[in-house]
Amino acid sequence: MDFAFFLIQLLNGLQYGLLLFLVASGLTLVFGIMGIINLAHGSFYMVGAYLAWSLSSMTGSLTAAILLAIPLTVILGMALERLLFRHLYQRDHLYQVLLTYGLILVFEELRSLIWGDDVHGVAVPALLNASIPLTDNLSYPVYRLAISGVCLLLAAALYFLIQKTRLGMMIRAGASNRDMVQSLGIDIKLIYTLVFAMGIALAAFAGMINAPLSSVFPNMGSQVLIICFVVVVIGGIGSVKGAMAASLMIGLAETFGQVLVPEVAGMIVYVLMAVVLVWRPQGLFGKA
Amino acid sequence: MQEKSNYDRRGFLLGSTALAGATAAGTLLPAGPAAAQQGKIKVGFMLPYTGTFAQLGVAITNGFKLAVDERGGKLGGREIEYFTVDDESNPAKAPENVNKLVQRDKVDVVVGTVHSGVAMGMAKVVRESGTLWINPNAGAADVTGPLCAPNIFRTSFSNWxxxxxxxxxxxxxxxxxxxxxxxxxxxxxxxxxxxxxxxxxxxxxxxxxxxxxxxxxxxxxxxxxxxxxxxxxxxxxxxxxxxxxxxxxxxxxxxxxxxxxxxxxxxxxxxxxxxxxxxxxxxxxxHYADGLDTKKDKAFRLAYAKTFKLQPDVYAVQGYDAGQLLAAGLDAVKGNVADKPGMIKAMEAAKIDSPRGPWTLSKSHNPVQDMxxxxxxxxxxxxxxxxxxxxxxxxxxxxx
Missing domain, CATH: 3.40.50.2300 (Response regulator)
Incomplete structure (x- = not known):
């Protein structure tokens, strides 16, 4: 590998890492901060991708589809929180696992009924449909770089929201002691509904903007689910900063793993997770 | 992660229906080859009807049924009764699922499946039971390699x-x-x-x-x-x-x-x-393409589209040929499924007039076909x- 290709692989790794952060960001919020184990995270990712596909083929524009789909997924998230999740906050995690596993089945079957089982493609918006030549035979799609930009913005916004705003303070407080926050006169129920809906919308949003890159297909959610949990666990539960660091680490490890040691590329991420957990059981940025 | 998106209820319902059917058919089927020729021939589909490969399972089933329907719903002069198990493309459940057909329903022939891992599980069971098995898709080399057997046939392809x-x-x-x-x-x-x-x-x-x-x-x-x-x-x-x-x-x-x-x-x-x-x-x-422009392919595509309101694909062709291969075997023994060696011999010698073009079977029972x-x-x-x-x-x- 000469130096130019090393740099390109570095870019690939960082870009993939940012993409992972995007996909895992919703889970960081719902699992990392609210402490709800949401196995259906991948399903919301899938719902987002299918919404992007069906709405963009109706409206002819991915941007319009995303603008239409975000409110829909926020409503979906709020409805699910009100009807289902709300009743499980005080219960054992096992109940959440059962509920969200059930939701995987429900969403997968609904997807099959509503949208069918075909593979679909979503067109890259014309404005971003270009490539930047890097070498004589390799170029880099502008859309990938644009997604990286969106990921960085999103990461900054999330960090700011959780760490620097009053709402973020209430969320964190609510996560550590719900009853106390409530007795201080804060409507914790409303806050939980909002945060949960935001987590769902983030997962769906990731599916939407990733749809032109990944295509839209059945079971696409289960492919991202495990890696999302790995990101949150390596990063440390509850830390947006940690999720970002973990995503970038995983992105680089997978990219260079595939190129340098292809035989074991499949397990590199999990070895990385094991090493991190042995070294810091609470994750990179988690509080012990 | 495949198994996550599947569930058992549908398979259970299908299975229960099949069980009821089997009991009913059993009373009509006293032992002895003469009597056996009166009853229906039992064909067991073990295919994915849920999950990622669901459409492939449906296409294969449709193709098979089309081949039977074209022969007036009878093979070797006997009607066909279908049994169905959704294998969910889950290798872990393969032995259990194929046994539902082999042990419980006592089918004469098993048709399946799409997923190679599941096919490996099926191979082990049918090698022991000796049940006739026609594999209409899974391309794993082992099925017609180290695991090959007289009762194992494939109508699709090997990955190689x-x-x-x-x-x-x-x-x-x-x-x-x-x-x-x-x-x-x-x-x-x-x-x-x-x-x-x-x-x-x-x-x-x-x-x-x-x-x-x-x-x-x-x-x-x-x-x-x-x-x-x-x-x-x-x-x-x-x-x-x-x-x-x-x-x-x-x-x-x-x-x-x-x-x-x-x-x-x-x-x-x-x-x-x-x-x-x-x-x-x-x-x-x-082994298949668009625009082959042969009489057989045109007729097949038309009939398939008319019957199922769907365009056929390579999987439908493989299912259709599984039906044709079974027909060749049953015709030769005039529907007497008890004459397994006779059937196997006829199937081995069959020249299948497929929409993909004519093909025959190799010694290991894999199609010798034009690519x-x-x-x-x-x-x-x-x-x-x-x-x-x-x-x-x-x-x-x-x-x-």
């Missing part, structure tokens, strides 16, 4: 077959070096082996084998690797959603048009609507002629 003929195609294009990229799992590695063998036999040089873990679809690192290796051509094995993404990423990385892309036909089957122009011009080899060179033109995998006439799988390890 789908890429072996590419070597000759590449040579005719003046291509001297190539890399192969696929998922690291059995089907991918077998397809890679077929390509390597065919390409090196023509004097080609493999520069590198690139693998990524199944079913990952982040191709960027390996595409960069390809750009740095600069081969004359890239060959690959991908299918379904992963194939769609690979085609698009290959184009987005600027490699399309600079390094020609080839592959097993599954790369461009069923994904052309999803990938836009990313697949245009890509050449693949497979077509296909080129993506618009939304079709257009046939560019036969890439390899009567290609037979080497059936390594088959001692039967």
């Amino acid at each position: 077959q789908t890429t072996y003929a590419l070597g000759k195609v590449l040579k005719s294009r003046g291509i001297k070096t190539a890399v192969f990229i696929t998922w690291k799992y059995a089907a991918g590695e077998e397809a890679m082996g077929g390509f390597k063998e065919g390409f090196e036999a023509e004097g080609g040089k493999m520069l590198k084998e690139l693998y990524l873990p199944f079913p990952q679809v982040e191709f960027q690192a390996l595409l960069t690797e390809i750009a740095s290796i600069k081969p004359d051509a890239v060959a690959c094995f991908f299918a379904g959603g992963g194939a769609a993404k690979f085609l698009k990423d290959y184009q987005a990385a600027g490699l399309k048009g600079k390094i020609p892309l080839y592959g097993s036909g599954f790369l461009t089957d069923g994904v052309l609507d999803a990938v836009g122009d990313a697949a245009e011009g890509v050449e693949t080899t497979l 077509y060179l296909r080129k993506v033109v618009g939304k079709e995998n257009k046939s560019m002629g036969v890439a390899w006439k009567a290609l037979a799988d080497p059936a390594r390890g088959c001692k039967a």
